[in-house]
Amino acid sequence: MPMQPPVPDAAALAGEVSFQAQRGRGPGGQNVNKVASCAVLRWDFERSSLLSPEQSARLRQKLVRLFNSRGEIQLRSDEFRDLERNKQRALEKLAERVAEALHVPKARKATRPSKASRVRLQESKTRRSQAKKLRGRPDW
Secondary structure, eight states, X not given: OOOOOOOOOHHHHTTTEEEEEEOOSSSOGGGGGTSOOEEEEEEOGXXXXXXXXXXXXXXXXXXXXXXXXXXOEEEEEOSSSSHHHHHHHHHHHXXXXXXXXXXXXXXXXXXXXXXXXXXXXXXXXXXXXXXHHHTSOOOO
16 A cells, blocks of 8 residues: 655645635724735645645545635635734645545444443343332332
């Protein structure tokens, strides 16, 4: 099995993304209507040198909701009042989403309860049943 490239972090992704500034909807008061402080990040992961073809296919499957009409991953950040902090936050969001999408969960091994645990379960059910029977009307 070939070795997979590591999951790219925000610093590695920074060289392959492009940003566009827009007017934001976040905090800023009157300033929000005049200044383009929202960062829109675009990443063409299909052409990325950071990903293997298998990783690219996994991203295509897992992050389909983030695609724009050109097939690029697009994220926006308008949490802060200045563009640079929003750019950094958009990169962090992208790195988080990529790491989450590329994580392959371990396969679960099927197990069976031990004999002792089955006996304990049966005994607890019997005790519970007896306690409930004792709450009823006495049978004279």
